[in-house]
Amino acid sequence: METxxxxxxxxxxxxxxxxxxxxxxxxxxxxxxxxxxxxxKKLSEVAGDYIQTTQSIKASVYPKAEVLFSYExxxxxxxxxxxxxxxxxxxxxxxxxxxxxxxxxxxxxxFNWDTADKLHNAHLIKTSVISFSCxxxxxxxxxxxxxxxxxxxxxxxxxxTMLPDGGAIAEIxxxxxxxxVALLPSVFEADKGEKKEKYLVDLPARFNLxxxxxxxxxxxxxxxxxxQSERCLGCGACAFVCPTCACFDIQEDAHGxxxxxxxxxxxxxxxxxxLHTSGHNPREHQxxxxxxxxxxxxSYMPERLSVVGCTGCGRCSRACPVDMNILEHITSIAKQ
Amino acid sequence: xxxxxxxxxxxxxxGVVSLVIGYEEGxxxxxxxxCRNSESTEKLIFDSRCFHNLAVYITKKELVGKExxxxxxxxxxxxxxxxxxxxxQLSEEKLLVITVDLSGELREFTTFDEIxxxxxxxxxxxxxxxQEILTKIEGMSREERWKFWMEEMSHCFKCYACRxxxxxxxxxxxxxxxxxxxxxxxWPAPLANMEWHINRAMHMVGRCTxxxxxxxxxxxxxxxxxxxxxxxxDLAPEFGYVPGQPAKQGNALSSWKLDDREQFIR
Numbered sequence: 001m002e003t004x005x006x007x008x009x010x011x012x013x014x015x016x017x018x019x020x021x022x023x024x025x026x027x028x029x030x031x032x033x034x035x036x037x038x039x040x041k042k043l044s045e046v047a048g049d050y051i052q053t054t055q056s057i058k059a060s061v062y063p064k065a066e067v068l069f070s071y072e073x074x075x076x077x078x079x080x081x082x083x084x085x086x087x088x089x090x091x092x093x094x095x096x097x098x099x100x101x102x103x104x105x106x107x108x109x110x111f112n113w114d115t116a117d118k119l120h121n122a123h124l125i126k127t128s129v130i131s132f133s134c135x136x137x138x139x140x141x142x143x144x145x146x147x148x149x150x151x152x153x154x155x156x157x158x159x160x161t162m163l164p165d166g167g168a169i170a171e172i173x174x175x176x177x178x179x180x181v182a183l184l185p186s187v188f189e190a191d192k193g194e195k196k197e198k199y200l201v202d203l204p205a206r207f208n209l210x211x212x213x214x215x216x217x218x219x220x221x222x223x224x225x226x227x228q229s230e231r232c233l234g235c236g237a238c239a240f241v242c243p244t245c246a247c248f249d250i251q252e253d254a255h256g257x258x259x260x261x262x263x264x265x266x267x268x269x270x271x272x273x274x275l276h277t278s279g280h281n282p283r284e285h286q287x288x289x290x291x292x293x294x295x296x297x298x299s300y301m302p303e304r305l306s307v308v309g310c311t312g313c314g315r316c317s318r319a320c321p322v323d324m325n326i327l328e329h330i331t332s333i334a335k336q
Numbered sequence: 337x338x339x340x341x342x343x344x345x346x347x348x349x350x351g352v353v354s355l356v357i358g359y360e361e362g363x364x365x366x367x368x369x370x371c372r373n374s375e376s377t378e379k380l381i382f383d384s385r386c387f388h389n390l391a392v393y394i395t396k397k398e399l400v401g402k403e404x405x406x407x408x409x410x411x412x413x414x415x416x417x418x419x420x421x422x423x424x425q426l427s428e429e430k431l432l433v434i435t436v437d438l439s440g441e442l443r444e445f446t447t448f449d450e451i452x453x454x455x456x457x458x459x460x461x462x463x464x465x466x467q468e469i470l471t472k473i474e475g476m477s478r479e480e481r482w483k484f485w486m487e488e489m490s491h492c493f494k495c496y497a498c499r500x501x502x503x504x505x506x507x508x509x510x511x512x513x514x515x516x517x518x519x520x521x522x523w524p525a526p527l528a529n530m531e532w533h534i535n536r537a538m539h540m541v542g543r544c545t546x547x548x549x550x551x552x553x554x555x556x557x558x559x560x561x562x563x564x565x566x567x568x569x570d571l572a573p574e575f576g577y578v579p580g581q582p583a584k585q586g587n588a589l590s591s592w593k594l595d596d597r598e599q600f601i602r
Binding site: 032033034036054055064065139230231233234235236237239240241249251253262264265267270272285286317319321322323325328 | 362363364365367368369370388392393398399488491493494495496497499500501513521522523524525549552553555556557
C-alpha cells in the first residue's frame with residue numbers, strides 16, 4: 001500500500017485517462033431527483049452534494065437479472081451456450097462510499113460459500129473500486145457500529161480522501177489500484193503528510209456488535225420479531241437497495257425449443273420466497289421473514305462466513321415506505 | 337390528540353376492540369402503530385403528516401385476526417376503506433373507523449354510508465406535485481409518453497413496494513406470480529417492467545382512489561401513482577362516478593347493467 005497526493009486538476013485528468021482507457025466507468029449521477037450509479041464519461045456528470053446513493057453498487061457485481069446459459073434444440077440436438085466470463089467488460093466504480101465497497105466481502109462470501117460462483121467472480125475480477133472516504137453522514141448511517149468506518153478501505157482498490165484544496169489523499173491499496181494509477185502516473189505526487197482522519201465525519205458507534213450477537217443467539221423465539229415487523233409491508237425495497245443482500249430466483253425465459261435461464265434478484269421478505277410446491281411455507285408470517293433478515297445478517301453470516309452481513313449504509317431505512325429502521329431495531333435488541 | 341388517545345384507550349380497555357391501528361412518530365415522519373393495550377395508545381398521533389394509507393393493513397388476516405378492531409383514518413384511508421367495502425373485503429360489524437375532522441373533533445363511523453357522507457364533503461384534487469407532472473405528461477405526444485414511461489420503468493427493480501403499499505392489492509396470489517402460464521416475465525428488464533406496470537394499472541382501473549401510497553413507497557422514485565390516478569380521472573366522468581368517491585353500485589369495469597347505454601355489452 002502506498003499513499004500519494006493528487007491535485008484538483010490531476011483528479012480530472014486521471015478520471016479522463018480512465019475513461020479514455022476504454023473501461024466502463026460508473027459513478028453517482030443526480031437524475032430524476034435521485035442519486036444513483038450510472039455510466040459516465042465526464043467528471044462533471046458525477047453528483048456532488050449527497051449523503052448516499054439510493055441503490056448500492058451491488059448490481060455491478062451481481063446484476064438484477066443475468067443469463068446463466070441459453071439453449072436451443074436443433075434437429076433433436078440441444079446446443080447449450082454457457083455464460084462467458086470474457087463477455088464482462090472492464091469496469092471502474094468511481095466515488096463509491098466505504099460502506100458500499102465493504103459490501104463486496106459479504107456478497108462474495110455468500111456467492112463462494114460452497115461452489116465458486118462463476119458469474120459473480122467474473123464481474124468481481126473485472127471491477128476496480130475507487131472509493132471516496134466520507135466527510136458527511138446522516139441519521140441513517142451506522143458503519144462504525146458494524147466494523148466499518150468513514151475511511152474503511154475494505155473492498156477498495158484506491159481510496160481518495162478529499163482535501164480543502166480540491167485535491168485528495170490517494171491510498172493505493174491493491175494491484176488493480178496500481179494499474180489505475182499507471183494510466184496517468186504523472187498526476188500522483190508525493191504524500192504531503194496530511195492525516196486522513198482529520199477529514200472524516202465523526203460517527204460514534206450506536207451499538208456493540210458482540211452484544212447484539214449474544215442477544216440474537218437467544219432471540220429466535222422472542223416476541224420482538226412480531227412487535228417490530230407488524231408494520232412491515234413485505235416488499236423487497238430493503239433487500240434490493242442493500243449492498244449485501246444476495247437472495248436470488250431462477251427464471252426460465254422459454255420460447256418453444258429455445259430459451260434462456262435467468263438469475264434475478266429476490267428477497268427473503270417476500271411471502272413467496274420460501275413457499276414450497278406442497279403449499280407449505282416454513283416462513284409463513286412476516287415476523288418470521290423479518291427475523292430471518294436480521295438473523296441472517298447479524299448472526300448466521302458472522303457465524304458461518306465470518307463476516308457481518310450489514311455495512312451500516314442505512315439504505316434499507318431510507319428506502320422503507322413504513323420506516324422499518326434497522327438501526328432503531330438493532331439498537332432496541334441490544335438494549336433488551 | 338388527547339381525545340383520540342383517550343378514546344382508543346377506552347375502546348381497548350373496555351374490550352370493544354382488540355386492536356387500534358393508528359400513527360406514531362417515526363424516525364423521519366409518522367409511521368403505522370398497532371395498539372393492543374391502552375398503554376400503547378399514548379404514542380398515538382394524528383395530523384396532516386399522517387399520510388400512510390393504513391387501509392393496507394385491514395385486509396391482512398395475520399394482523400387483524402377475527403377480532404373487532406379500529407383504524408384511525410385520514411381522508412385517503414377513508415376512501416380506500418369505502419372501496420374495500422364495495423369489493424366485499426370488509427365487514428361493517430368488525431371495523432370501527434375513527435377520524436379527526438377539520439375542527440379537531442373525533443368522528444366515528446361504523447357503516448359505509450356514514451363514511452360516504454363524510455368523504456363526499458372533500459373533493460379529490462391534484463396536489464402540486466401531481467399537477468406538475470401530469471400537466472407535463474398530458475402535453476406529450478403518444479410516442480413521447482411511451483418514451484417517458486419506458487425510461488421511468490427501466491429503473492424499476494421489481495421490489496413490489498407499490499403492490500405492498502396499496503390497500504387494494506390484497507390478492508393472495510398476484511398475477512405476476514402466476515407461472516402456469518407465466519403471463520408476465522418476473523425478472524427486472526425494461527419491457528418486463530412495463531408488462532408488470534401495465535398489468536398493475538389495468539387491475540386498478542375504476543378501483544384506485546388516488547391515495548398515492550404506491551408512488552410514495554417506490555424506492556426508485558417512479559411516479560407510478562399518477563398512472564392509476566390519471567386513469568381514474570379519465571374514467572370517472574364516463575361512467576358517472578365521482579373521483580375518489582367509491583359508490584355502492586360497484587366498480588366501473590367489473591359491474592354490468594341490463595340497461596347499459598352501450599349496445600355491445602347488453
